[in-house]
Amino acid sequence: MVRLDKFLSDAGLASRRELKTLLKTGTVTVNGKPVADGAAKLDPETDRVCVHGEPVEGPRRVVLLLHKPAGYVTSTEDPRDRTVMELIPSALRRQKPVPVGRLDKETEGLLLLTNDGDLAHRLISPKHGVEKRYYARHEGTASLEDVEAFAAGLTLKDGTLCRPAVLRPLGPGESEITVTEGKYHQVRRMMASRGMTVTYLRREQEGPLGLDGLALGETRELTEEEIAALCAL
Numbered sequence: 469m470v471r472l473d474k475f476l477s478d479a480g481l482a483s484r485r486e487l488k489t490l491l492k493t494g495t496v497t498v499n500g501k502p503v504a505d506g507a508a509k510l511d512p513e514t515d516r517v518c519v520h521g522e523p524v525e526g527p528r529r530v531v532l533l534l535h536k537p538a539g540y541v542t543s544t545e546d547p548r549d550r551t552v553m554e555l556i557p558s559a560l561r562r563q564k565p566v567p568v569g570r571l572d573k574e575t576e577g578l579l580l581l582t583n584d585g586d587l588a589h590r591l592i593s594p595k596h597g598v599e600k601r602y603y604a605r606h607e608g609t610a611s612l613e614d615v616e617a618f619a620a621g622l623t624l625k626d627g628t629l630c631r632p633a634v635l636r637p638l639g640p641g642e643s644e645i646t647v648t649e650g651k652y653h654q655v656r657r658m659m660a661s662r663g664m665t666v667t668y669l670r671r672e673q674e675g676p677l678g679l680d681g682l683a684l685g686e687t688r689e690l691t692e693e694e695i696a697a698l699c700a701l
């Protein structure tokens with residue numbers, strides 16, 4: 469059992485002071501009845517709390533898949549730029565998800581966010597080698613030598629060693645790249661080290677998850693089966 473005021477503030481709905489006003493004005497209901505006493509106890513599993521008639525969810529694990537557009541930074545706050553958090557519906561944002569790894573401001577594609585720190589760590593850790601597949605448009609055309617250099621493990625211009633990766637040429641100026649780590653600007657720098665400047669980049673796959681027609685800028689919550697598949701990686 470938890471106090472109603474704690475339940476509402478944990479749900480990120482309002483500050484403690486704002487909650488007092490909400491409660492006084494009779495806009496908070498528990499199982500359909502207005503409750504004005506913040507100290508009232510409730511069972512988050514079975515009691516239904518609404519504010520202004522909208523159900524309020526208690527804290528729970530969420531894993532979100534966002535189709536990130538270009539122009540947003542992968543961060544929870546930024547003094548200058550729009551952040552990916554602005555694209556997350558507010559009811560889900562209240563669960564305090566954070567991005568898992570990052571996509572550059574100009575990169576589009578699949579970005580996971582979660583409030584499950586252990587899962588985030590597992591997905592980011594190079595130890596687990598989760599595959600991430602990208603589609604790139606770039607200057608030049610990837611050759612067999614480029615494919616072999618990726619497979620052998622590239623050395624970037626600053627001496628950084630990359631794990632073996634898969635480069636699949638799709639045609640002039642187009643390739644697919646699959647990596648198992650997430651170094652800063654990794655794909656752009658790998659391609660640049662072979663003389664192919666990337667002009668457009670989109671992440672299409674992470675582990676078992678793809679974009680599957682999710683529209684640019686849209687978010688969806690992963691199902692329990694999808695979360696289980698991620699946890700099993």
Ligand code: URA
Pocket residue numbers: 570571572573575652653654655656657669
């Ligand atoms: N590699 C990059 O260079 N940029 C990204 O956003 C992701 C991978």
